[in-house]
Amino acid sequence: MFDIKWIRENAEAFDAGLKKRGLAPLSAKLLEIDDARRQHLTRLQDAQARRNAASKEIGKAKAAKDEAAAQKLMSEVAELKEVIQQGEEEERQIDAKLRDEMSGIPNIPLDDVPVGKDENDNVEVRKVGTPTKFEFKPKLHFEIGEALGLMDFETAAKISGARFVILKGALARLERALAMFMLDLHTGEFGYRENIVPLLVKDDAAFGTGNLPKFAEDLFQTTNGYWLIPTAEISLTNTVRESTIDEAQLPMRLTAWTPCFRSEAGSAGRDTRGMIRQHQFSKVELVSITTPEESLAEHERMTSCAEEVLTRLKLPFRTMLLCTGDMGFASRKTYDIEVWLPGEDTYREISSCSVCGDFQARRMNARYRPKGSKELHFVHTLNGSGLAVGRTLIAVLENYQQADGSVTIPEALVPYMGGLETIEKAG
Known part of the structure; x- marks a missing residue:
């Protein structure tokens, strides 16, 4: 199993190692999945941050006796909760996809291992x-x-x-x-x-x-x-x-x-x-x-x-x-x-x-x-x-x-x- 961070930083060496084993390059495919994962995590973190902020704003609206604003914020928090739950499930699916792809990749040979077919x-x-x-x-x-x-x-x-x-x-x-x-x-x-x-x-x-x-x-x-x-x-x-x-x-x-x-x-x-x-x-x-x-x-x-x-x-x-x-x-x-x-x-x-x-x-x-x-x-x-x-x-x-x-x-x-x-x- 490889560290996706290492693959990102050493994509050419990773693909060269796979080539020695007679395999096609895989770094681009793996990094594409990881990019999607990172972008999704950013959106999820933004949603979580907004939910936390909105939750605090509810208290302020109620303290100001602005019930309309409080209700609007409560609806937003409820929607964000559903978005976050769905996002967490999607995160698990992306993680599983990356894990499945990574788990089938063989180890990279050391430099002194002779290249050959059989x-x-x-x-x-x-x-x-x-x-x-x-x-x-x-x-x-x-x-x-x-x-x-x-x-x-x-x-x-x-x-x-x-x-x-x-x-x-x-x-x-x-x-x-x-x-x-x-x-x-x-x-x-x-x-x-x-x-x-x-x-x-x-x-x-x-x-x-x-x-x-x-x-x-x-x-x-x-x-x-x-x-x-x-x-x-x-x-x-x-x-x-x-x-x-x-x-x-x-x-x-x-x-x-x-x-x-x-x-x-x-x-x-x-x-x-x-x-x-x-x-x-x-x-x-x-x-x-x-x-x-x-x-x-x-x-x-x-x-x-x-x-x-x-x-x-x-x-x-x-x-x-x-x-x-x-x-x-x-x-x-x-x-x-x-x-x-x-x-x-x-x-x-x-x-x-x-x-x-x-x-x-x-x-x-x-x-x-x-x-x-x-x-x-x-x-x-x-x-x-x-x-x-x-x-x-x-x-x-x-x-x-x-x-x-x-x-x-x-x-x-x-x-x-x-x-x-x-x-x-x-x-």
């Missing part, structure tokens, strides 16, 4: 590790999981339909182990505070992070109006909504492991087999609330925290700087971390880390008070996956698969697996 224009920042090589043809994760008898799509489909899975035995434990490992790393070494958060949120919360109204079709909604979270970012970020934070409390670093729910609208035909794109999956989310001065450094820090998970698991990955056409709605700059999947012979996204500036804070009215200042400023928000647990499980299966169909447990996860070092076919 993922083909993303820029590699670094590559860590060498793609795993095998002396046999590596299998896809679902081929490994089904052969082990521990990954069941057929039964899940009977229960819930497509894009669901049941993990059993050692694979179920592996998913839990991965989440516990991530949480312990982020809370124990990186200073994130663990949270258990609501999985159902209200409209205002989803609006605050930019999921509503533009991406309603990507979410699941209950019959009584709640939204299932597509990521814990919504719940974690909204913990500071409608609040004022002292600067001494910043940065706030929050994490949560939750189920996530996505309708995958528009993904028909993509990744229909396996666990890559599911309606329900689990993720360890990272959220930071910080000051404008520290947000870019926090973005680099958050990305390194997510990368460290893969480093500890000894999984090859690369980090990509997303171009303007591939980055998310609320983001000013995004790094995607892509893990190597031997079965697919390619890198696939396993985390996105984004800095959003004050874009979400304005939608949530989340502010902070700088030390020694009475003025309030909007906080900056950041979010990232640390990591997507299901996709990390996929990466472990494909990178640690053995010729006999078994899967070796990464050394870092053995303590979380109760000492189990190899997953073999279920008996």
Whole structure:
């Protein structure tokens, strides 16, 4: 969400930022609505001033025993009251129109974000590790999981339909182990505070992070109006909504492991087999609330925290700087971390880390008070996956698969697996 005053003062920069995202200029349209709003407010204020003045004149007319003048003034006040009531309703309608127009506009990219149309224009920042090589043809994760008898799509489909899975035995434990490992790393070494958060949120919360109204079709909604979270970012970020934070409390670093729910609208035909794109999956989310001065450094820090998970698991990955056409709605700059999947012979996204500036804070009215200042400023928000647990499980299966169909447990996860070092076919 943008400040219309900022758009008025920086119309060219605003339109240039939208152009980078492939959008037409919008400043003129928005300022036209705001001009109408300002003119209407001036008329409304004039009417209110005249009503106040006329009300005082009534008393003077009655004191002078000029009943005719008093009655005329009383009629004028009554008419002005109706004009003001209608004007206030019109003001609400104009405000709603401006809000609706503004709420669908994506964030402006930072200057160092490459301009491009899609993922083909993303820029590699670094590559860590060498793609795993095998002396046999590596299998896809679902081929490994089904052969082990521990990954069941057929039964899940009977229960819930497509894009669901049941993990059993050692694979179920592996998913839990991965989440516990991530949480312990982020809370124990990186200073994130663990949270258990609501999985159902209200409209205002989803609006605050930019999921509503533009991406309603990507979410699941209950019959009584709640939204299932597509990521814990919504719940974690909204913990500071409608609040004022002292600067001494910043940065706030929050994490949560939750189920996530996505309708995958528009993904028909993509990744229909396996666990890559599911309606329900689990993720360890990272959220930071910080000051404008520290947000870019926090973005680099958050990305390194997510990368460290893969480093500890000894999984090859690369980090990509997303171009303007591939980055998310609320983001000013995004790094995607892509893990190597031997079965697919390619890198696939396993985390996105984004800095959003004050874009979400304005939608949530989340502010902070700088030390020694009475003025309030909007906080900056950041979010990232640390990591997507299901996709990390996929990466472990494909990178640690053995010729006999078994899967070796990464050394870092053995303590979380109760000492189990190899997953073999279920008996």
